[in-house]
Amino acid sequence: MTTRRKITPTAAQPQLRVRDSSTSAGFISGSLPGTAPQQPIWACPICTYDNLEEHQSCEMCGVVRDSPAPIHASVPFKFDGPSPDDAILGAVQGSKKPVQGEKLLFFLSPSYVTDSLSLLPANSHARAKSKAAAPTSDSPGNQSKLSDKEHGVSEKLKKSLVLDGDSEDVKESSKQRLQSTSNKGLPLESYKPEPWMMHLGSKTAEKSLLNLVVVGHVDAGKSTLMGRILYSLGRVSHKEMHKNTKEANEMGKGSFAYAWALDEGVEERARGVTITVAVAHFETAKLRVVLLDAPGHKDFVPNMISGASQADAAVLVVDAAEGGFEAGMGAEGRESGQTREHAQLVRSLGVSQLVVAVNKMDEVQYSQERFEEIKRILTPFLRHCGFRDSSVSYVPVSAIAGENLVSTPSDELFRAWYTGKDGTLLDALNRLEPPERDIAKPFRLAVAEVVRSRSLGSAAAGGKVESGAIKIGSKVMVMPSREVGVVKSLEQDGKALQAARAGDGVDIGLQGVDAGVIVPGGVLCHPDYPVPIATRFELRILTLKLAFPMLPGAQVVVHAHHAKEPGTVTNLTALIDAKTGQAVKRSPRCLTSNQSALVEVAPERGLCVQEYIKFRGLGRVVLRSEGRTLAVGIITRIISYQ
Numbered sequence: 298m299t300t301r302r303k304i305t306p307t308a309a310q311p312q313l314r315v316r317d318s319s320t321s322a323g324f325i326s327g328s329l330p331g332t333a334p335q336q337p338i339w340a341c342p343i344c345t346y347d348n349l350e351e352h353q354s355c356e357m358c359g360v361v362r363d364s365p366a367p368i369h370a371s372v373p374f375k376f377d378g379p380s381p382d383d384a385i386l387g388a389v390q391g392s393k394k395p396v397q398g399e400k401l402l403f404f405l406s407p408s409y410v411t412d413s414l415s416l417l418p419a420n421s422h423a424r425a426k427s428k429a430a431a432p433t434s435d436s437p438g439n440q441s442k443l444s445d446k447e448h449g450v451s452e453k454l455k456k457s458l459v460l461d462g463d464s465e466d467v468k469e470s471s472k473q474r475l476q477s478t479s480n481k482g483l484p485l486e487s488y489k490p491e492p493w494m495m496h497l498g499s500k501t502a503e504k505s506l507l508n509l510v511v512v513g514h515v516d517a518g519k520s521t522l523m524g525r526i527l528y529s530l531g532r533v534s535h536k537e538m539h540k541n542t543k544e545a546n547e548m549g550k551g552s553f554a555y556a557w558a559l560d561e562g563v564e565e566r567a568r569g570v571t572i573t574v575a576v577a578h579f580e581t582a583k584l585r586v587v588l589l590d591a592p593g594h595k596d597f598v599p600n601m602i603s604g605a606s607q608a609d610a611a612v613l614v615v616d617a618a619e620g621g622f623e624a625g626m627g628a629e630g631r632e633s634g635q636t637r638e639h640a641q642l643v644r645s646l647g648v649s650q651l652v653v654a655v656n657k658m659d660e661v662q663y664s665q666e667r668f669e670e671i672k673r674i675l676t677p678f679l680r681h682c683g684f685r686d687s688s689v690s691y692v693p694v695s696a697i698a699g700e701n702l703v704s705t706p707s708d709e710l711f712r713a714w715y716t717g718k719d720g721t722l723l724d725a726l727n728r729l730e731p732p733e734r735d736i737a738k739p740f741r742l743a744v745a746e747v748v749r750s751r752s753l754g755s756a757a758a759g760g761k762v763e764s765g766a767i768k769i770g771s772k773v774m775v776m777p778s779r780e781v782g783v784v785k786s787l788e789q790d791g792k793a794l795q796a797a798r799a800g801d802g803v804d805i806g807l808q809g810v811d812a813g814v815i816v817p818g819g820v821l822c823h824p825d826y827p828v829p830i831a832t833r834f835e836l837r838i839l840t841l842k843l844a845f846p847m848l849p850g851a852q853v854v855v856h857a858h859h860a861k862e863p864g865t866v867t868n869l870t871a872l873i874d875a876k877t878g879q880a881v882k883r884s885p886r887c888l889t890s891n892q893s894a895l896v897e898v899a900p901e902r903g904l905c906v907q908e909y910i911k912f913r914g915l916g917r918v919v920l921r922s923e924g925r926t927l928a929v930g931i932i933t934r935i936i937s938y939q
């Protein structure tokens with residue numbers, strides 16, 4: 298039996314999923330977080346955050362340990378590696394040394410893709426055919442430390458966040474940041490997790506959970522690849538495969554038979570494209586993988602964003618065929634390629650580990666030269682997106698021929714050069730590290746979908762637990778309605794659970810709330826620590842390639858976790874130097890491509906979001922307009938609440 302489902306996020310029209318009840322013995326996922334051991338620490342010279350000895354860079358602001366005295370004190374924090382967010386936060390080159398053996402290049406430079414494609418041999422351009430863990434600061438072991446320190450860090454940041462010492466509004470910004478802990482709830486720092494939460498999973502030696510999103514340009518072979526893996530691992534039965542093959546042949550779409558294991562919708566099958574995010578489960582030697590198969594077509598980027606916002610790691614599928622790879626990179630004058638856009642988006646949505654599956658190797662006769670060529674072009678590009686070289690692996694595969702997926706290649710041409718020391722795609726997936734989870738923070742779950750099933754009842758939501766933990770009987774507040782219900786049932790992969798914790802993708806059945814109050818893009822949270830409903834917030838953004846300058850008053854669609862809401866860029870507060878993190882110009886008249894800036898945004902209806910520094914998963918934002926991604930960013934301050 299397979300346990301696949303689809304997520305179609307849209308705040309305006311909740312997606313209902315009807316499913317038979319199919320529960321089995323409950324289990325609790327994940328490994329034992331345990332209590333934080335006493336370990337030596339070092340204080341960051343920028344933000345004063347106390348880091349564990351083993352960390353070579355600050356978990357709070359990303360500054361490399363032993364870096365020279367800080368010269369750009371306006372940088373509040375950063376990812377583990379440079380990313381679009383890093384550019385937003387600044388100091389990519391100013392305060393961070395290159396990591397061992399890596400050269401940090403100025404990333405997302407306008408000419409970058411053109412430059413990298415110019416590395417191709419002349420005939421490669423002619424080939425174009427017509428048709429993206431490091432532990433976070435929220436590690437369980439660090440949870441108490443983080444919670445206890447949060448306020449102290451903020452006190453320091455109060456000074457360092459001021460972009461311009463003379464500016465009253467920016468001083469006010471810092472003051473409000475400190476007050477914006479939660480709206481009409483207890484201060485976050487007063488939260489203490491209950492003992493049972495910290496011991497979830499302690500009695501079992503279960504595999505770790507990894508949420509894996511599969512992204513890449515349209516038709517790169519994502520669904521075929523994952524369908525074939527699911528089939529090889531026995532997650533798709535022979536009977537089901539036989540049925541898919543027969544029906545696909547009858548529709549003249551025989552080559553999509555494996556993809557149909559994931560593309561189950563009528564329209565998806567008729568059009569031969571993935572539209573929604575399909576969810577499936579499989580296991581590697583050490584991981585329980587929740588697979589999120591995202592659409593590649595540019596029209597469905599919003600759905601891809603929703604899938605990627607739940608992910609811990611990603612598989613970027615690229616098409617090795619002549620012209621296929623180049624199309625994904627937006628070569629040959631194409632306005633954009635989704636290999637490029639997806640890699641930028643997944644990194645800005647917090648994914649730092651990437652497996653690049655170089656697919657359709659059968660179409661290039663398993664050419665080592667082609668594989669190396671693609672690697673050579675992608676490596677610096679992915680570095681520019683913010684991926685560390687050491688967090689990216691490349692695996693040549695053929696989904697259609699089943700080569701190098703779960704077993705070593707059998708094709709002679711392939712075996713001639715691929716010795717298999719880097720292993721199969723499954724080996725590469727097994728090497729991914731699940732991130733540490735935010736267990737010691739109040740419960741938060743961003744609603745990905747509305748679920749209706751007999752076992753869960755009429756008021757049920759599906760999504761990934763961002764922080765904290767819940768069990769049967771826990772009270773939760775449904776936002777934005779503020780109705781409070783009790784957890785009646787919990788399910789994961791079709792099995793009943795007694796409890797769920799940060800990182801788990803779960804379906805939650807609630808008692809005591811109206812079904813209609815659960816909406817995709819809403820948030821389930823701890824009733825004493827409700828998520829704010831923000832009606833205006835400040836963002837640090839990095840603009841991508843803009844067709845037109847962004848002006849104050851620009852109409853955008855604001856994407857935050859699974860929420861999607863029209864909104865207005867009400868103010869361009871300051872232009873920020875991406876290298877130094879300093880405000881270089883107040884109230885710029887407009888923003889152009891590849892600029893880092895502080896802006897204010899007002900969604901038409903309140904959004905359930907939080908400052909990135911407090912809840913990363915609820916603090917990342919993507920601004921889009923007319924089907925194009927304009928900017929990626931993080932919430933630095935909530936200005937007004939509903």
Ligand SMILES: Nc1nc2c(ncn2[C@@H]2O[C@H](COP(=O)(O)OP(=O)(O)OP(=O)(O)O)[C@@H](O)[C@H]2O)c(=O)[nH]1
Nearest residue numbers: 515516517518519520521552570571593657696697
């Ligand atoms: N030759 C060859 N064709 C492949 C391979 N993998 C996939 N395809 C074909 O590529 C086409 C697209 O495959 P899909 O799996 O639907 O691609 P996708 O990336 O999931 O597409 P979207 O989700 O719509 O972006 C189908 O005709 C597949 O049969 C491969 O390894 N070799």
